[in-house]
Amino acid sequence: DQIEKGGYEHFMLKEIFEQPKSIKDCLRGRVISEQAHLALGGIRQYLNKLVNADRIIILGCGTSWHAGLVAEYIFEEFARIPVEVEYASEFRYRNPIIKEGDVVIAISQSGETADTLAAIELAKAKGAIIFGVCNVVGSSIARASHEGAYLHAGPEIGVASTKAFTAQVTVLTMMAIIVGHRRGTIKESLFHQLLVDLENLPVKVEKALKTNEQIKYISSIFKDARNFLYLGRGANFPVALEGALKLKEISYIHAEGYPAAEMKHGPIALIDEEMPVMVIATKDQTYEKIVSNIQEVRARKGKVIAIVTEGDKQIEAMADFVIEVPGTHEFLMPIISVVPLQLLSYHIAVMRGCNVDQPRNLAKSVTVE
Numbered sequence: 001d002q003i004e005k006g007g008y009e010h011f012m013l014k015e016i017f018e019q020p021k022s023i024k025d026c027l028r029g030r031v032i033s034e035q036a037h038l039a040l041g042g043i044r045q046y047l048n049k050l051v052n053a054d055r056i057i058i059l060g061c062g063t064s065w066h067a068g069l070v071a072e073y074i075f076e077e078f079a080r081i082p083v084e085v086e087y088a089s090e091f092r093y094r095n096p097i098i099k100e101g102d103v104v105i106a107i108s109q110s111g112e113t114a115d116t117l118a119a120i121e122l123a124k125a126k127g128a129i130i131f132g133v134c135n136v137v138g139s140s141i142a143r144a145s146h147e148g149a150y151l152h153a154g155p156e157i158g159v160a161s162t163k164a165f166t167a168q169v170t171v172l173t174m175m176a177i178i179v180g181h182r183r184g185t186i187k188e189s190l191f192h193q194l195l196v197d198l199e200n201l202p203v204k205v206e207k208a209l210k211t212n213e214q215i216k217y218i219s220s221i222f223k224d225a226r227n228f229l230y231l232g233r234g235a236n237f238p239v240a241l242e243g244a245l246k247l248k249e250i251s252y253i254h255a256e257g258y259p260a261a262e263m264k265h266g267p268i269a270l271i272d273e274e275m276p277v278m279v280i281a282t283k284d285q286t287y288e289k290i291v292s293n294i295q296e297v298r299a300r301k302g303k304v305i306a307i308v309t310e311g312d313k314q315i316e317a318m319a320d321f322v323i324e325v326p327g328t329h330e331f332l333m334p335i336i337s338v339v340p341l342q343l344l345s346y347h348i349a350v351m352r353g354c355n356v357d358q359p360r361n362l363a364k365s366v367t368v369e
């Protein structure tokens with residue numbers, strides 16, 4: 001066990017720290033910016049179906065569903081195809097409308113989640129083309145899909161998914177760029193820039209991991225909180241959901257993720273000096289808006305912990321804590337901005353004496369309904 005953990009105290013921490021490598025493995029041979037090369041070997045025969053799709057349906061559960069929500073932003077931006085993201089468990093029981101040739105992307109780390117498997121069988125029976133995005137080679141969902149792309153993230157043991165999430169978003173981003181490039185919705189210059197940005201992700205994630213000691217300190221301050229609010233906008237909104245899920249899963253602290261602008265329609269009523277608010281506030285098109293959201297929290301005495309782009313001075317002046325991470329193209333940002341949130345949930349859980357790798361009531365893979 002100790003050997004498998006590679007010197008780390010828990011699998012979860014090991015897997016968080018493995019991310020520069022797992023993302024690199026995920027990109028290997030698929031992206032070569034110098035040769036303007038981007039290809040997913042597992043998606044060839046049906047690639048045209050994806051390129052010409054009228055809409056894309058993405059299915060998943062838990063963290064995989066969050067990766068799907070990030071992909072919705074990315075596909076719509078780069079490929080200009082409408083995307084619907086569904087919980088597999090809901091999709092399968094509501095007589096979904098699918099027509100021949102519709103495209104479904106099923107996301108599953110294990111490839112064994114019962115709801116996701118049943119949902120794709122249903123979609124397949126109605127004539128959809130299924131692309132699987134799985135980590136486990138030869139898994140049921142991988143086999144039930146027409147085509148797909150593996151994550152190559154290596155085995156994930158910790159029940160709370162970490163490196164699978166960043167690899168899922170990496171694969172889905174590659175898919176969206178391939179499709180956008182084929183459709184002509186991404187210009188050549190942006191295409192090249194995105195390939196370089198993809199290649200730089202491992203180094204940037206490595207840098208984001210350097211926040212570990214600072215996050216340990218922040219965790220010691222907030223470990224006894226009873227609630228946490230996570231806010232983000234755009235592609236970082238699903239990251240807020242994922243951060244909240246991580247905290248719930250392993251530390252048993254109630255946490256909610258919200259799109260920052262929706263705060264005023266409800267959660268703002270909860271904010272007082274007892275409420276830590278984690279804001280993902282990296283530089284993007286809604287930056288100024290999120291600065292006002294931070295001010296709204298501050299005005300109600302909430303404690304603000306902000307994840308910002310390196311060198312940000314404006315938010316530093318107003319937040320209680322700022323965590324700096326390297327910037328990248330805003331639609332690739334979730335792969336970096338999620339890292340401090342994984343670390344925060346890990347450290348808080350350890351400080352509360354929770355069983356980090358095997359949290360109560362949860363299973364790594366839910367193979368029953």
Ligand code: G6P
Nearest residue numbers: 061062063064108109110113161
């Ligand atoms: C379980 C795990 C989660 C995971 C979800 C979906 O609930 O605890 O970490 O995100 O299943 O699993 P999958 O293998 O389909 O990605």
